[in-house]
Amino acid sequence: MRVVALAGGVGGAKLAAGLQAALPPGDLSVVVNTADDFDPWGLRVCPDLDTVMYTLAGLANTETGWGVRDESFDALSMLSAYGEDAWFRLGDRDLATHVLRTQRLRAGARLTEVTVGLAGALGVRNTLLPMCDEPVSTVLKTPAGLLEFQEYFVRRRQRDEVLGVELRGIEDARVTEEVSHAVNGAGAIIFCPSNPVVSIAPILAVPGMRELLANSPAPKVAVSPIVGGRALKGPADRMLDSLGYEVSVTGVARMYEGLLDGFVMDRADEGEEAGVSALGMRVLATDAVMRDEEDRERLAREVLDLCRELGAP
């Protein structure tokens, strides 16, 4: 069964790794949010793509969830010596990724081609795809003014209240042939437990993406990033709240209403089963927290089983 997973950063990477472990090599395509990409020091950095790539390549720093294992930060300390404000923790190994990506993009390659090339060179045997080739950038409206996503997320450590989300450039984005091909060939489509506002929503906002997914006959299942009424990691819960969404499993499910056939939640949220079922989704309540590799693969297998119950081949 060919599977497409939609993913953001750390949470998405974990489930993607579980799916990679559960599926035969080559059967997984991960479509990754690129709306938080940015260009520190003129280098194209794609934080979510890199997190998923390093995770699938077995190179990720499992303590932080992002970045490369056994990383050094000597280039960054030299940038500081030059008087640069080095708030973005750019590792030396990670830097190689950005340097190559930037070089290839400047030479005219599409981000999709660059991504497939980099992931392949690192030995990833599944397909990693950016949500689109065009640059999109998430700008957040906060009481401190408009903030670029990484500035909000890394530099200001998510301390600002998010009052609005703008996806600059999204109107010029297009679903790529590669994403279209992957979705059309998919037997199941899985929404990873990523931030629904700034990770999954940008993917769905690529013009044509929602229709592409809706038109696929494959069952579509989401895994909740909210467990026990809170985000497992990151600011998703506060963001949902300040943007007027209900901070709950049901609130998240409602954001995907009309798109999903199934919804996976943690047992901590079993009380919301009826509310989510009422949205027309088959619910699976299980242990949805991925603490280690074993958890990842187990959860992935449960999600795949739910997809099969819903008609996946």
Added chain:
Amino acid sequence: MRVVALAGGVGGAKLAAGLQAALPPGDLSVVVNTADDFDPWGLRVCPDLDTVMYTLAGLANTETGWGVRDESFDALSMLSAYGEDAWFRLGDRDLATHVLRTQRLRAGARLTEVTVGLAGALGVRNTLLPMCDEPVSTVLKTPAGLLEFQEYFVRRRQRDEVLGVELRGIEDARVTEEVSHAVNGAGAIIFCPSNPVVSIAPILAVPGMRELLANSPAPKVAVSPIVGGRALKGPADRMLDSLGYEVSVTGVARMYEGLLDGFVMDRADEGEEAGVSALGMRVLATDAVMRDEEDRERLAREVLDLCRELGAP
């Protein structure tokens, strides 16, 4: 006394460091060869500028003569993991220099501005100037075909016979205002013991540079890069030979005929004093080998004394 030094890489950097130690801060301007600049992975690398900058900033790796002290090579090993041919030993700290330079050049700054900014940020209190702002690239004719300079120098370890030297782009280069200002304000002009063919010759080949130097009333003194009939470092001796120059102190002096008032050679070459004198140059035979910092400063002081004997203020 304001001093201008013309320099290539390691040998030039050593004498420049000696001059920096011998002169009051701010009195030295080093005009550096940029004809061996190149763009690995899309990053603008200026090997000679960087060698001189790291040396003057006290950051140089004194064992190799090039690169940064206490350097790591993690980005390079990651580039290798991506399947890149990592023959150019790009260190992590060094990489920060290239990333910043590339970013600033792309933003429209001139190489001179970028260089002055980087050197200043590292605490260099003298002026570091590229020979020009325009890109120039040295291409060598060899039995193995045309080779870019760094490919010949680093990748192929100078094993090819050099049959010709082409300076691509030199016809579009211009003497910068900063170099012109430094030379016009100089009380002495010193040719460092750098390769006369691929380090000093490109500087002199910048259209207008030779005239600018010739028109300066300041005494001009060169320090021989040939000692005892051999290059102290690098392929200068073999290069001179294969290009049809005499491999000797006199051979080098003859390349600068008409430009120089004085010539500093090692005592090992005292036998050539008459030959060099016959070219109209005052000769100083001394210990011209710079083994340590003390040697650098002593040689610099001797060179400055010779300049004063020749009329420098």
